[in-house]
Structures are given as C-alpha cells and as structure tokens.
Amino acid sequence: MSNEVLHAHAEALTVHGDHHEHHHQETFISKYVFSQDHKMIAKQFLITGMVWAVLGGLMSVLFRLQLGYPDAHFTWLEDILGKWWVKDGRITPEAYYALVTTHGTVLVFFVLTAGLSGTFANFLIPLQIGARDMASPFMNMLSYWFFFTASIVMISSMFVETGPFSGGWTAYPPLSALGSASPGSKTGMDLWLIAMALFVVSSLLGGLNYIATVLNMRTKGMSMTRLPLTIWALFFTAVLGVLSFPVLFSGFILLIFDRNFGTSFYLSDIYVNGVGALQNEGGSAILFQHLFWFLGHPEVYIILLPAMGMVSEILSTNARKPIFGYMAMVGSMFAIAVLAFLVWAHHMFVTGLNPFLGSVFVLLTLLIAVPSAIKVFNWLTTLWKGNIRFTPGMLFAIGFVSLFISGGLTGIYLGNSALDIHLHDTYFVIAHFHIVMGVASMFGMFAGIYHWFPKMYGRYLNNTMAYIHFWITLVGAYLIFWPMHYEGLAGMPRRYYDYSTWESFKQFADLNKFISIVAMIVFATQILFLFNFFYSIFKGRIVTKQNPWNSNTLEWTAPIRPGHGNWPGEIPEVHRWAYDYGKDGKEFIPQTTPVGAEESQH
Amino acid sequence: MSQNISIPSTSLSSRNKIHPQKFMLWMGIGSICMMFAGLTSAYIVKRNQGNWLEFNIPVYFWYSTLVIMLSSITIQFAVKAFKERAMQKYKALVTITAILGIVFSYLQWVGFSFLNNHGIQLIGRGSNPAASFLFVIMLLHIAHVIGGVMALLIIFFKAFSSKIKTYSSISIELAATYWHFVDLLWIYLLIFFYLIK
Numbered sequence: 138m139s140n141e142v143l144h145a146h147a148e149a150l151t152v153h154g155d156h157h158e159h160h161h162q163e164t165f166i167s168k169y170v171f172s173q174d175h176k177m178i179a180k181q182f183l184i185t186g187m188v189w190a191v192l193g194g195l196m197s198v199l200f201r202l203q204l205g206y207p208d209a210h211f212t213w214l215e216d217i218l219g220k221w222w223v224k225d226g227r228i229t230p231e232a233y234y235a236l237v238t239t240h241g242t243v244l245v246f247f248v249l250t251a252g253l254s255g256t257f258a259n260f261l262i263p264l265q266i267g268a269r270d271m272a273s274p275f276m277n278m279l280s281y282w283f284f285f286t287a288s289i290v291m292i293s294s295m296f297v298e299t300g301p302f303s304g305g306w307t308a309y310p311p312l313s314a315l316g317s318a319s320p321g322s323k324t325g326m327d328l329w330l331i332a333m334a335l336f337v338v339s340s341l342l343g344g345l346n347y348i349a350t351v352l353n354m355r356t357k358g359m360s361m362t363r364l365p366l367t368i369w370a371l372f373f374t375a376v377l378g379v380l381s382f383p384v385l386f387s388g389f390i391l392l393i394f395d396r397n398f399g400t401s402f403y404l405s406d407i408y409v410n411g412v413g414a415l416q417n418e419g420g421s422a423i424l425f426q427h428l429f430w431f432l433g434h435p436e437v438y439i440i441l442l443p444a445m446g447m448v449s450e451i452l453s454t455n456a457r458k459p460i461f462g463y464m465a466m467v468g469s470m471f472a473i474a475v476l477a478f479l480v481w482a483h484h485m486f487v488t489g490l491n492p493f494l495g496s497v498f499v500l501l502t503l504l505i506a507v508p509s510a511i512k513v514f515n516w517l518t519t520l521w522k523g524n525i526r527f528t529p530g531m532l533f534a535i536g537f538v539s540l541f542i543s544g545g546l547t548g549i550y551l552g553n554s555a556l557d558i559h560l561h562d563t564y565f566v567i568a569h570f571h572i573v574m575g576v577a578s579m580f581g582m583f584a585g586i587y588h589w590f591p592k593m594y595g596r597y598l599n600n601t602m603a604y605i606h607f608w609i610t611l612v613g614a615y616l617i618f619w620p621m622h623y624e625g626l627a628g629m630p631r632r633y634y635d636y637s638t639w640e641s642f643k644q645f646a647d648l649n650k651f652i653s654i655v656a657m658i659v660f661a662t663q664i665l666f667l668f669n670f671f672y673s674i675f676k677g678r679i680v681t682k683q684n685p686w687n688s689n690t691l692e693w694t695a696p697i698r699p700g701h702g703n704w705p706g707e708i709p710e711v712h713r714w715a716y717d718y719g720k721d722g723k724e725f726i727p728q729t730t731p732v733g734a735e736e737s738q739h
Numbered sequence: 740m741s742q743n744i745s746i747p748s749t750s751l752s753s754r755n756k757i758h759p760q761k762f763m764l765w766m767g768i769g770s771i772c773m774m775f776a777g778l779t780s781a782y783i784v785k786r787n788q789g790n791w792l793e794f795n796i797p798v799y800f801w802y803s804t805l806v807i808m809l810s811s812i813t814i815q816f817a818v819k820a821f822k823e824r825a826m827q828k829y830k831a832l833v834t835i836t837a838i839l840g841i842v843f844s845y846l847q848w849v850g851f852s853f854l855n856n857h858g859i860q861l862i863g864r865g866s867n868p869a870a871s872f873l874f875v876i877m878l879l880h881i882a883h884v885i886g887g888v889m890a891l892l893i894i895f896f897k898a899f900s901s902k903i904k905t906y907s908s909i910s911i912e913l914a915a916t917y918w919h920f921v922d923l924l925w926i927y928l929l930i931f932f933y934l935i936k
Contacts, residue, residue: 272759341770349763379766383774390875391781399863400871402785416864419790424781431777 171282173274174701178281179260180593183586185281185288186252187667192292193243196236198660203228205653207637207646221300233634234303235321239295241306242329244575246336247291249440251284253582254378257443258347258371260589264692265365267356267709269702272349276342283339287332294328302329305632307429310403310422314395317412326396330389337382337389344382347375356691358711362467363728365690365715366460369467370446373474374439380478381435388428395420423488430481437574438477442470444581445512445541448534450715451588452516454688455531456523457724459716462515469508476505486554487561495554502552509545513538524719528686529603530588536611537580543615544573547622562632565625568618576614583610586670591685595698596677602669606662613659620648689715689727764913768920771883775876775924779931782872786935792867793936796929797853803846804929807884810839811922814891814915821911826898833895833911836918840888844881851877873932880928883921890914 210226303321404417684693717726817832861874
C-alpha cells in the first residue's frame with residue numbers, strides 16, 4: 138500500500154518550500170545542537186528518548202534473562218558487562234535490582250515523559266495552532282539541555298563502583314535514604330536524585346512553555362474549541378506536569394536532607410544490619426509516599442494523555458470521519474486531569490491508610506472509568522463505518538485503543554481497596570500498568586512517529602518494516618503481559634530475583650521462560666524499527682505532496698520541509714474545526730478553507 | 740533564520756492579550772505554590788503523627804517580614820520610576836530592593852542560628868522534623884528570594900549599560916510581580932508557622 142492517499146489532491150504541491158527561507162548564517166551548532174527551533178528540539182527529544190528506550194528495553198531483556206532462565210549461566214555476558222553486573226554467568230542480585238529500578242525510572246520519565254510529550258508537544262503545538270515557534274524558544278532549548286544533562290547524570294550512575302540506585306523507581310525511603318542500607322543507595326542514589334531534579338526542571342521549563350504557547354499564540358480564527366485534540370491533550374499534560382512535578386521535587390528535597398544532613402523527615406526507629414540502631418526519630422516513611430504519589434499518579438496521565446490525543450487525531454484522519462464527540466473528548470480529558478490529583482492514595486491502600494479514607498479513594502479512582510469509557514466509546518464510534526486506511530500510524534492507533542481497553546479493565550480490579558490486599562505488589566499490577574500505561578503509550582508514540590515522520594524529515598518510513606514492527610509488537614505485548622495476570626492472581630510478588638526456589642511459584646517456570654523469549658523477540662523487533670527510522674531519515678522515499686495523509690490540520694499547510702518560522706509568508710487563518718472529513722460529499726476540508734455559503738451545519 | 744522572527748509581536752499585536760512572559764511567570768508562580776503547598780501539607784501530615792517538637796518562632800523572623808514588605812514597596816516605586824523614565828531614581832530603588840532582599844536572607848539566617856543556639860536543632864543527628872521542616876521550607880524560600888535578587892542584578896546592570904537603551908518595562912514588571920510573590924509567600928509561611936506549631 139502506498140503512503141500517499143489514493144485520490145490525489147488537486148493542490149498537490151511540488152517541493153518549493155526551501156527557496157522561501159532566508160539563509161542567515163546558521164552554523165552547525167545553532168542548527169543542530171543549541172537550536173531554538175521547536176522542530177529541531179522535538180527531534181532532539183525524540184532521538185534522546187529513543188536512545189533511552191533502547192537502554193531501558195535492553196535492561197528489561199537482561200532481567201528477563203534472569204527471570205526466564207534462573208539456572209542458566211551466560212558467561213559471555215560477563216565479558217560484555219563486567220563482574221559487577223554478571224558473576225559466574227548469572228546477573229548478580231545487586232545488578233538485578235539496579236536493572237529493575239533503572240528500567241522503571243528511564244521508561245517512565247526519560248522515554249514516556251520527555252521522549253513522548255517532549256517530542257510531540259514541541260513538534261505539534263506550534264505547527265497545529267499556527268505559531269512560528271514556542272512562546273519562549275530559549276526556554277525550550279534549556280528544557281532539552283536540562284533533560285540531556287539529566288540523561289548524562291543518569292547514565293553515569295551506571296558506572297559508579299557501588300552501582301546505580303536499586304530501590305525501585307518509586308525510591309521509597311528508608312532504603313533510598315540510607316546509604317548504609319544497600320550499596321545501591323550510596324553514590325548511585327545521589328546521582329539518581331540529581332538526574333531527577335534536573336529532569337523536573339526540564340519538565341517545568343517545557344510545560345510552562347507549552348501552556349503559554351497554546352493559550353497565547355494561536356493563529357487567527359483558532360479558538361480553543363477548534364484546536365485539534367492533540368493540542369488539548371498536550372495542554373492538559375503540561376498542566377498536570379506543572380502542578381505535580383514541584384510536589385515530587387519537594388519530596389526529593391526532604392529526601393536529600395535525610396540522606397545528607399541527618400534530618401528525620403522519613404526516618405524513625407531504624408536498625409541497619411552491621412551499622413546498628415540509627416538515631417533518627419520522629420520521621421515517617423509514608424510521608425514520602427504521599428508526596429511521591431501526588432506526582433506519581435498524575436504522571437501516568439502525563440504519559441498517557443499525549444498518546445490519547447495523537448490517537449484521536451490519527452484515528453479520525455485515517456477513518457476519514459470526524460472525531461466522534463469532540464467536546465466529550467475534551468471534557469473527558471479535563472475530567473481525567475482533575476481526577477488525576479484526587480486518587481494518589483490508591484497506591485497506598487496497604488500502607489495502613491484509614492479504611493474510610495481508602496473507600497473515598499476507591500470511589501474517586503473508579504470514577505476515572507467514566508471519562509476513560511467515554512474516550513474508548515468515542516474512538517470506537519469514530520472507527521465505526523469509517524473508510525479506514527490502514528497506514529502504520531493508524532494500526533498503532535488502533536493497537537493503542539485495544540491495549541487501553543484491556544489494560545484499563547484491570548485497573549477496575551486494582552482500584553478496589555479490598556481486592557488490592559491480595560493484588561498489591563504482584564505481577565497483576567505489573568501487567569496492568571505495563572499494558573495500559575507503558576505499551577499503550579508506546580503505541581501512541583509509534584503512531585505519532587509513523588504519522589508525522591513525513592512532516593519531520595520530509596521522507597516516508599518503510600511500510601513493510603512498519604507492518605512487521607506493528608504485528609510482532611502488538612502480539613508480543615499481549616503475550617508478555619497477559620500471562621502476568623495469572624501469575625499475579627496466584628500471588629506472585631513483583632521485584633523478586635528468583636522464583637525457582639519458591640514452592641508456590643515454581644509452577645510458573647515455563648511461563649516465565651516463555652515471557653522472556655517473547656520479550657527478546659519484541660526487543661529485536663524494535664531494532665528493526667530503529668533501523669527503519671534512521672535509514673528513512675536519509676534514504677526514505679521523498680515526500681512530494683504537501684499533505685500526504687489528506688489531513689485537515691494546519692501542519693500540513695506548511696512547506697514539506699518547513700524552516701524556522703514554519704510558514705514562509707503569512708500564518709494561515711483558521712475557519713473551522715479540524716475534523717471536517719466526509720462532509721457535504723467532500724473527502725476532507727482543511728481548517729484553512731473558509732466556510733462556504735452552501736455548507737451544511739457548521 | 741532564527742534571529743529574524745520576533746515571536747511575540749507577530750501573534751500578539753492583533754490581540755490584546757496578556758504578555759506571554761508575564762503569563763509564563765504566573766504559571767511558574769503557580770508551580771512554586773504547588774511545591775510549597777506540598778511541603779506545608781507534609782508538615783501538617785507529619786505533625787498529626789506525633790513526636791513533634793513545639794517551639795516559638797524567634798523575633799528575627801518578624802523583623803525580616805518588615806524588611807521584605809518594605810522591599811515590595813521599593814520595587815513598586817522602581818517600576819513607577821522606570822515608566823516615568825526617572826532612571827537615576829529607578830537605579831537607586833532597584834539597588835535598595837536588592838539590598839533589602841539580602842538583608843532579609845541574612846535575618847532569616849540569624850533566626851536560624853538563634854534557634855540552634857537555644858537548643859532547637861534544625862538539622863543533623865537528633866533533630867526533630869518540626870525544626871527541620873521549618874529550616875528546609877524557609878531555606879527554599881530564601882533560595883527563591885536570592886533568585887529574585889539575581890534577576891534584579893541583571894536588570895540593574897542592564898540599566899547601566901550605555902549601549903542598549905531599553906524602553907520596555909517588561910523585565911522590571913516581571914521582577915516586581917515575582918518579588919511581590921515571594922513577599923506574599925513569606926507572609927503565608929510566617930502565619931503558617933505561627934499558627935501551626
């Protein structure tokens with residue numbers, strides 16, 4: 138199937154974008170390194186995020202090796218990774234915990250926050266609202282470089298003598314606060330905290346910019362209710378980030394004081410083997426959980442909302458139908474954004490939380506099912522009787538909907554405080570959040586990359602590789618995480634190093650091996666995607682149509698390879714919403730087309 | 740290409756909207772509020788769990804309150820002076836404001852040592868979270884005041900630069916808004932620590 142839409146649009150423009158640009162002295166440094174062009178910054182976020190995704194994915198493959206083959210000896214790994222990580226052909230317990238921790242941190246923050254909303258907020262907001270750049274291009278650049286520095290610090294923690302932080306991505310004290318408690322809580326944790334602090338700064342700088350841009354810099358005619366849903370989603374994402382990351386930051390500050398300045402915010406009555414009783418008194422470890430999850434829960438929507446927005450846009454474009462229930466989509470995203478702040482304690486049902494308070498949080502948590510169901514309903518009705526074009530982006534968007542449904546349903550189990558007594562900290566939780574937040578958002582990201590790659594690089598990705606990538610990843614994702622539900626229901630706890638010595642969970646040895654094999658296959662398939670991505674940047678088929686997907690949104694009215702400033706002349710004016718597909722017998726009507734007199738309801 | 744685009748003017752001249760940088764400052768203020776809301780909520784949560792040391796806040800914190808309130812007034816006059824192009828007056832007022840900011844931070848520090856000298860250990864082994872909270876929260880506030888002083892210093896040197904004449908009052912207005920904010924934030928913290936101990 139060709140990437141171009143079959144019915145070529147009459148206005149198919151030849152490549153003519155370049156000669157409009159005024160060629161000022163643009164050095165390599167100002168164009169590719171310290172660029173203030175939102176499109177280049179988006180690509181920087183994307184590629185850094187991809188590097189992190191490979192590292193984080195590789196970590197999961199390594200610990201899946203341990204889980205799938207607890208008795209095997211991979212002596213060749215020792216030569217590659219060194220003795221701290223692999224001893225006698227087996228991943229060491231310290232390395233295992235470090236891998237699990239870093240995998241979580243990296244995937245949640247560096248890939249699915251910075252890599253996802255960093256990329257697409259930067260790329261799409263100015264292009265889709267009709268702005269020349271962000272409100273503050275300089276802050277935007279800073280945002281990337283803070284992220285980059287955070288990345289360097291996080292990577293460097295892999296190489297310190299005591300190993301990277303290894304107390305789980307949630308960094309609960311007392312373990313994370315006491316260097317004497319575990320080697321992973323020494324220098325590795327200091328670097329982890331520095332990296333995360335830098336990351337918070339990066340997110341705030343980015344988020345402030347996104348909000349200011351969406352609210353202040355829309356082109357003429359682009360009222361808020363004419364915004365594409367991507368922009369709404371990215372807007373809510375930024376609001377969530379700006380309000381919740383500072384709270385995480387305050388939690389970190391108290392943790393830093395506990396670690397380095399002998400305070401007792403989180404510490405009380407602790408005995409460390411080999412050290413003795415600690416003097417710290419009066420602190421409360423639960424306090425950190427409150428501060429952490431006040432960010433932590435909005436964080437899952439920070440990850441998910443951009444994917445939701447892009448999926449809405451891609452589904453509508455490729456189903457050739459208006460999005461079903463535009464205002465309901467916006468309203469449900471708003472509801473999700475509000476509820477995100479009111480449910481954090483459902484991560485803490487078994488911390489000794491007052492059961493009455495717990496029941497309030499159960500109610501609020503289950504309320505999230507309402508806007509989520511509205512969104513799912515609207516996606517399905519958008520697809521219904523659509524004239525669907527199964528482009529790779531569309532396939533990943535549909536895959537997102539599938540994963541969101543299957544992962545979302547298990548959320549109803551976990552949101553219940555009574556069931557949570559059995560299910561908490563089991564593989565059921567792992568299965569739930571990997572499907573609904575991890576893989577689903579990855580699918581949203583892939584959908585976005587496949588859909589907007591022509592705009593980003595002026596070339597197409599290879600479709601055959603894309604289809605292989607999609608099907609193996611989708612089937613693989615289900616094969617990896619579906620069985621984990623069974624393991625979790627049986628009570629198999631997460632984060633353990635070796636289940637083969639455990640009578641109750643020995644029965645899952647083969648299942649674990651199966652999951653590990655699939656995980657390796659899926660990881661290898663991502664390498665195929667990476668090859669496709671980097672190959673196509675340089676050698677992909679060149680885009681010759683300004684609007685290859687026959688889409689309505691503004692980014693496709695810019696030149697095929699837009700320069701800094703996006704539109705060579707005037708910024709186009711907007712006359713309608715973004716979803717006039719199949720209206721009045723016209724296949725699509727771009728947002729820039731004025732409303733005709735004979736048009737039906739507008 | 741990147742230099743010739745004056746971003747705010749293209750989209751803002753047509754509409755009478757709030758300046759994007761001012762808007763961003765307000766959001767940044769919201770963000771800072773969330774951080775302090777997180778910390779003061781943590782304070783309340785921890786206090787209700789017992790093992791809490793009660794003590795009175797030293798008088799120095801009241802002095803510092805006077806200082807920072809005074810500085811809010813001087814910066815407001817600085818904005819006025821700038822708009823009237825009374826540059827000598829403006830420079831003097833900015834200088835006074837920055838100095839008052841430093842005096843404020845110093846008085847906070849004096850308050851800390853007063854507590855430390857009177858048996859209320861702020862950090863380190865044996866410190867009670869009640870005192871540590873006070874110290875950390877106020878320290879963060881001081882950091883924000885120092886940030887404001889830095890901003891004033893930059894504006895100050897801009898005002899002395901003979902090469903570039905600025906007629907836009909936006910940077911001093913931004914600084915003033917931020918300065919009033921850290922002032923109000925301090926008054927909130929003072930009342931908070933006064934009432935809830």
